[in-house]
Amino acid sequence: MKFDTAYSLSLDDKVSIYDVRDLNFDETTDFDSDKDSFLCPSDACRAAFDATNVLSTFNAKNVNYLRTPHFKNKPGTRHIDGCRYASSQKTANGESDDEREENFPSEFVLTRRQYERKTPTVGTEGGLPQEPPKAPSNQATTSHSNSDSTPDKTSVFAHPVECYVSNIDDKDKLKAMPLKIGEHTATYWAFFKKIEYLQDNKGLIYWGRIKAIKDYTSSFRIDFEKKVWLDKKPYSVNVYLSKKLIENYRKRTAFLEQIKAAASSERPLYCFFYGVTPALKQVPSKKNPEQTFGVFSANIENLDHLIIREAPGVE
Numbered sequence: 127m128k129f130d131t132a133y134s135l136s137l138d139d140k141v142s143i144y145d146v147r148d149l150n151f152d153e154t155t156d157f158d159s160d161k162d163s164f165l166c167p168s169d170a171c172r173a174a175f176d177a178t179n180v181l182s183t184f185n186a187k188n189v190n191y192l193r194t195p196h197f198k199n200k201p202g203t204r205h206i207d208g209c210r211y212a213s214s215q216k217t218a219n220g221e222s223d224d225e226r227e228e229n230f231p232s233e234f235v236l237t238r239r240q241y242e243r244k245t246p247t248v249g250t251e252g253g254l255p256q257e258p259p260k261a262p263s264n265q266a267t268t269s270h271s272n273s274d275s276t277p278d279k280t281s282v283f284a285h286p287v288e289c290y291v292s293n294i295d296d297k298d299k300l301k302a303m304p305l306k307i308g309e310h311t312a313t314y315w316a317f318f319k320k321i322e323y324l325q326d327n328k329g330l331i332y333w334g335r336i337k338a339i340k341d342y343t344s345s346f347r348i349d350f351e352k353k354v355w356l357d358k359k360p361y362s363v364n365v366y367l368s369k370k371l372i373e374n375y376r377k378r379t380a381f382l383e384q385i386k387a388a389a390s391s392e393r394p395l396y397c398f399f400y401g402v403t404p405a406l407k408q409v410p411s412k413k414n415p416e417q418t419f420g421v422f423s424a425n426i427e428n429l430d431h432l433i434i435r436e437a438p439g440v441e
């Protein structure tokens with residue numbers, strides 16, 4: 127089964143697979159998921175085994191992925207009776223549940239999560255990674271179930287995007303699941319807006335199939351296939367990624383690898399972004415600089431809130 131979260135031994139905290147991906151590509155941290163150990167997120171279950179009872183990761187390091195990233199049991203991973211992550215739990219039809227993201231965060235947090243490294247302790251004997259929280263049994267609170275439950279927020283944009291893309295065949299679910307971004311709360315279905323309808327509402331996650339990626343060596347422009355109609359006239363839509371934005375990006379290497387591959391890819395690719403809304407601008411014509419033409423355009427302000435990926439079935 128897939129794990130919505132896992133306990134990271136090096137971070138001494140519970141993380142999603144999207145947190146792990148974000149850290150793996152982050153050049154400002156020395157995190158490497160291959161050198162970390164991921165354990166069952168259930169505090170009680172984890173306390174019952176030593177730190178060698180680990181989970182494995184799937185798609186933790188692929189820059190481009192098709193199948194939903196996740197943690198899962200290794201063949202020998204053990205759980206205590208009643209642990210909700212025990213592998214005896216199968217999907218109803220017994221098929222692999224790897225095909226979709228089932229953990230829908232209810233909030234996309236715009237500021238990046240900060241991880242506090244566990245200070246290496248002297249004389250660690252590979253024993254219990256963490257004492258289970260000692261909740262007094264007479265305390266009428268839900269503290270225990272809270273600590274075991276799925277983290278409800280994410281600051282990694284890939285997570286809500288994966289929820290949307292991998293569940294695109296289940297519109298009822300997307301229309302039922304709530305999502306909060308900033309002060310705005312809507313459903314997943316309402317928050318994801320096709321680029322051609324960007325005039326409907328501001329502040330959404332816009333997405334569309336990429337027509338072309340213009341590689342200006344140190345900056346890029348992403349052109350969308352669909353056009354925006356205004357006063358019965360069609361206008362092209364694009365987003366611009368500046369040189370400064372890319373140079374200062376903490377995941378620069380992974381990003382450049384991805385966008386350069388995308389620029390020359392023959393496969394249908396989609397761009398998802400949040401934080402800016404393309405607006406009508408007049409730009410000079412290349413052929414005739416005296417003339418201008420209208421285009422809906424925006425400068426991306428945060429590369430953490432932009433994704434280029436395949437998205438089978440979204441159209």
Ligand SMILES: [Zn+2]
Binds near residue numbers: 167168172205206
């Ligand atoms: Zn467990």
